[in-house]
Amino acid sequence: MPRLLAGKLVIATHNAGKLAEMRELLSPYGVAAIAAAELGLPEPEETGASFVSNAVIKARAAAGSANIPALADDSGLCVAALKGAPGINSARWAGVARDFGAAMKKVEQALHAANARAPIRAHFVSALALAFPDGEAQSFEGKVFGELVFPPRGNLGFGYDPIFLPDGFSRTFGEMTGHEKHGIPADDSPALSHRARAFQAFARACLVNR
Numbered sequence: 068m069p070r071l072l073a074g075k076l077v078i079a080t081h082n083a084g085k086l087a088e089m090r091e092l093l094s095p096y097g098v099a100a101i102a103a104a105e106l107g108l109p110e111p112e113e114t115g116a117s118f119v120s121n122a123v124i125k126a127r128a129a130a131g132s133a134n135i136p137a138l139a140d141d142s143g144l145c146v147a148a149l150k151g152a153p154g155i156n157s158a159r160w161a162g163v164a165r166d167f168g169a170a171m172k173k174v175e176q177a178l179h180a181a182n183a184r185a186p187i188r189a190h191f192v193s194a195l196a197l198a199f200p201d202g203e204a205q206s207f208e209g210k211v212f213g214e215l216v217f218p219p220r221g222n223l224g225f226g227y228d229p230i231f232l233p234d235g236f237s238r239t240f241g242e243m244t245g246h247e248k249h250g251i252p253a254d255d256s257p258a259l260s261h262r263a264r265a266f267q268a269f270a271r272a273c274l275v276n277r
């Protein structure tokens with residue numbers, strides 16, 4: 068049975084883009100979201116083989132250190148013609164400098180080397196894990212499908228947003244406002260982004276005042 072949640076929650080991410088999106092998503096629920104960095108929590112090594120296992124690793128580490136529930140996201144871009152890469156290595160493709168201009172170039176070069184032709188099918192995945200200080204954890208997954216476009220378009224959002232064109236849209240995530248990308252529809256129909264879709268599943272199961 069899912070455990071209901073109220074009060075304080077640590078957001079177990081050191082990624083400013085994800086933190087901003089999670090804060091926006093949580094804002095209607097009266098949950099005080101504290102960033103892992105504000106508490107000086109260390110970033111655990113992401114040694115899992117899947118998005119879910121890495122999200123659980125991050126959420127458990129943060130809940131254990133902070134002694135309050137923690138929510139973590141592990142996400143990435145999976146490109147069909149690259150056998151799912153960069154996948155769980157999406158952040159690593161940007162190197163220590165977190166240079167996503169370089170990471171998007173790397174994707175383009177890998178597609179060229181693989182002789183991939185348009186449309187370049189891809190999807191984003193977000194696994195959200197909620198963990199409690201006693202180690203109990205639940206996870207939720209969201210995906211959004213689309214294709215990749217080069218050169219990158221738009222400077223909104225973060226990471227690989229400028230090359231991702233979601234199915235049914237003519238603008239990339241990099242050209243969309245936060246509200247368009249991850250706003251939760253009032254009628255509770257599916258949101259657009261992978262993280263917002265995972266969040267909807269999490270909110271249905273765990274948030275109380277909705």
Ligand code: IMP
Pocket residue numbers: 082113140141142143144155157158167191224225226227228240260262
């Ligand atoms: P991690 O989950 O911290 O391992 O990092 C996942 C990486 O995937 C991020 O650093 C981004 O580069 C990429 N990513 C995940 N979600 C998004 C998104 O919504 N837009 C663009 N890039 C994303």
